[in-house]
Every structure is written in structure tokens, then in C-alpha cells.
Amino acid sequence: xxxxxxxIGLGSMGYGMAQSALAAxxxxxxxxxxxxxxxxxxxxxxxxxxxxEVAPQLDAVVVVVLNADQTQAVLFGEDGVVPRLSKGAVVLxxxxxxxxxxxxxxxxxxxxxxxxxxxxxxxxxxKAAQGALSIMAAGTPDAxxxxxPVLDALAETVFELGDAAGGGSxxxxxxxxxxxxxxxxxxEAMTFGMTQGVTxxxxxxxxxxxxxxxxxxxxxxxxxxxxxxxxxxxVNIWPKDLGIVLDVAKSAGFSAPxxxxxxxxxxxxxxxxxxxxxxxxxxxxxxxxxxxxxxxxKD
Numbered sequence: 235x236x237x238x239x240x241x242i243g244l245g246s247m248g249y250g251m252a253q254s255a256l257a258a259x260x261x262x263x264x265x266x267x268x269x270x271x272x273x274x275x276x277x278x279x280x281x282x283x284x285x286x287e288v289a290p291q292l293d294a295v296v297v298v299v300l301n302a303d304q305t306q307a308v309l310f311g312e313d314g315v316v317p318r319l320s321k322g323a324v325v326l327x328x329x330x331x332x333x334x335x336x337x338x339x340x341x342x343x344x345x346x347x348x349x350x351x352x353x354x355x356x357x358x359x360x361k362a363a364q365g366a367l368s369i370m371a372a373g374t375p376d377a378x379x380x381x382x383p384v385l386d387a388l389a390e391t392v393f394e395l396g397d398a399a400g401g402g403s404x405x406x407x408x409x410x411x412x413x414x415x416x417x418x419x420x421x422e423a424m425t426f427g428m429t430q431g432v433t434x435x436x437x438x439x440x441x442x443x444x445x446x447x448x449x450x451x452x453x454x455x456x457x458x459x460x461x462x463x464x465x466x467x468x469v470n471i472w473p474k475d476l477g478i479v480l481d482v483a484k485s486a487g488f489s490a491p492x493x494x495x496x497x498x499x500x501x502x503x504x505x506x507x508x509x510x511x512x513x514x515x516x517x518x519x520x521x522x523x524x525x526x527x528x529x530x531x532k533d
Contacts, residue, residue, distance in 0.1 A: 235383045236260055237293040240285060242308050242315070244271040246466055247328075247355065248298030250362030251388050255296070256280060257365065258387030263288060289318035294384045295325050298355075301474055302331040310342060321347030324380035328355045328369075330410055330475045332482060333400035340373065340399035349377035352399035354406030356413075357390075358453065359466045366390040370409070372401030407482050410475040411493050416450035417472075418496040421517035424455060428526050434459045435529075457514040461531040469516060470509040472500040 237260045241252035244266035256262040256279055264275035265285050276282050289295075295315055297308050305327055309316045316325065325343055327336065327350065336352040343350035351373040361367050367388055371378070372395040378385075385392050395401035423446070427437045438455040441447055457463060476497040483490040499519055506522070508515045521528045 243298035246359040254365035324349040336399040352402035425520035463511040
């Protein structure tokens with residue numbers, strides 16, 4: 235089934251998702267604050283047209299922005315898209331947000347006759363461009379049905395986590411706790427190894443094949459070895475995401491001390507001016523504190 239689909243937010247994840255929707259044969263529009271990203275997508279075959287004009291014809295809107303505030307603005311702000319959509323259209327909301335926010339958005343969309351799928355994503359920018367993401371989704375059966383052609387285009391695995399919004403965002407919070415802690419712990423372990431004469435190259439070679447490994451270690455450690463901090467996932471993401479984790483934990487009366495410690499390291503990285511770099515750059519916090527020299531970019 236061919237859908238008219240809009241992807242709003244053409245960052246490293248959203249752009250790849252727009253490419254995947256296009257590759258699957260959907261008529262795909264891409265929107266971003268950065269005009270050059272939209273022009274680039276159109277040059278690669280994306281559909282052209284102002285969002286306000288095409289919205290009534292859209293079957294699906296995929297929102298891949300940074301946070302809850304941006305999601306709210308896209309959906310119901312001054313130029314919000316939901317009131318312009320036809321009844322029966324579906325919104326796939328992919329940002330990491332609190333579960334309570336997802337439930338509120340579902341209710342507001344339903345008031346306009348629009349389906350809402352709480353659909354946080356995982357997998358990174360490369361998998362986004364390959365249509366191979368994991369999507370943690372929750373929503374009504376009708377929302378899943380309306381979103382299926384787009385989900386098929388974007389995801390290798392879709393986890394169905396309930397028939398109401400909130401379940402997807404809850405699972406994403408669990409995932410982000412682990413992912414954020416794993417990156418910070420990888421950086422701590424690598425730089426600790428350097429104090430013992432273990433080079434980043436040897437650390438990556440050995441630990442990636444040992445019990446101490448993780449997907450995040452295998453994915454991020456090579457960035458440090460290469461001295462390449464081109465942002466596939468920015469440091470800036472983690473104060474927000476781990477902040478959400480801690481807020482949710484607090485509401486549940488749950489203590490998450492390891493998460494809180496990792497969050498502080500990301501905050502230090504932001505304070506060092508590393509916010510826009512790849513999140514592997516958290517290793518620079520440890521390196522600075524220990525007086526270590528991380529690998530330089532390869533020529």
C-alpha cells in the first residue's frame with residue numbers, strides 16, 4: 235500500500251527514516267527547520283509541497299524531533315499539523331518523551347479523529363536509513379492498522395506494547411537508561427584502561443569479544459579509536475533522555491543512582507562545549523580529568 239507520508243524532523247535519524255519511507259514506495263515529504271535538509275531530500279526524490287497545503291492529503295505523519303515540547307509544537311502549536319489532517323490519518327511520534335505526555339497527545343489527537351501511535355525508535359542513523367529500526371510502539375488497534383505500511387518501511391522489528399499510548403515511551407525510558415549508562419561506562423572503562431597501558435584500539439578489539447561488551451560499546455568505541463566525533467547521536471540527547479528516566483523513576487518512587495551518576499557526566503560534557511558532538515565524546519570528560527590524550531582523527 236502506497237501512503238502519502240510526511241516526516242517532520244530531518245536530523246540524523248529522521249532523514250534516514252524519510253529515505254526508508256521513500257525507498258518503500260511511499261510518496262514522502264520531508265520537513266525540517268534547516269531548509270538545506272529539505273532541499274537535499276527533494277533532490278533525492280522526496281515530494282515537494284508546504285506542509286499546511288499537503289496535510290489534508292496525508293495518510294501518516296512521522297514526528298522525529300528532539301523532545302516533548304517540540305512534539306507538542308509540531309502537533310498542536312501555532313502551525314500544528316493535527317488540526318489540518320483528515321480523520322483517520324495517523325501520527326507516529328518517535329521522540330523520547332514521558333509516558334504521561336504520550337497519553338495526553340493520544341487523547342488530543344483522538345479529539346480530532348486522528349490516530350496516535352506512541353512509537354519511540356532505537357537502532358541509530360545507519361539502521362534508520364536501512365529501514366531496519368526497532369520501534370517500541372503502543373496505541374489502539376486502529377492506530378497500528380493505520381500505521382502498518384509506514385512501520386513496515388521503517389522497522390525491522392516492531393514491538394507491540396499495549397493498546398494505549400504510554401507503553402512505548404515507558405519501554406524507551408528503560409532502553410535509554412541502559413543505553414546512556416552503557417556509553418558512559420564504556421568511556422570510563424576505555425580511559426581507565428589507558429591508565430593501565432591498554433590502548434583504545436586494543437580495548438575495542440578485546441572487550442568487544444568479551445563478557446564486558448555491549449551493543450553501545452561495539453558501536454561507539456570505534457568512534458573514539460578513530461577520533462571521529464561526527465554526531466550520529468549527540469551528547470545533548472542524554473541530559474534530556476536520562477532526565478526523563480529520573481523523572482519517571484521519581485514518580486514511581488524508584489531510586490536510580492547509576493543513571494543519576496551517568497547524567498552528571500553528560501552534563502559535564504555539555505559544559506565542556508561537547509553537546510553537539512557524537513555522544514562517544516563523553517570519553518573526553520574522563521580523558522581531561524585523568525590528563526589522557528585520546529586518539530586523533532586519522533588522515
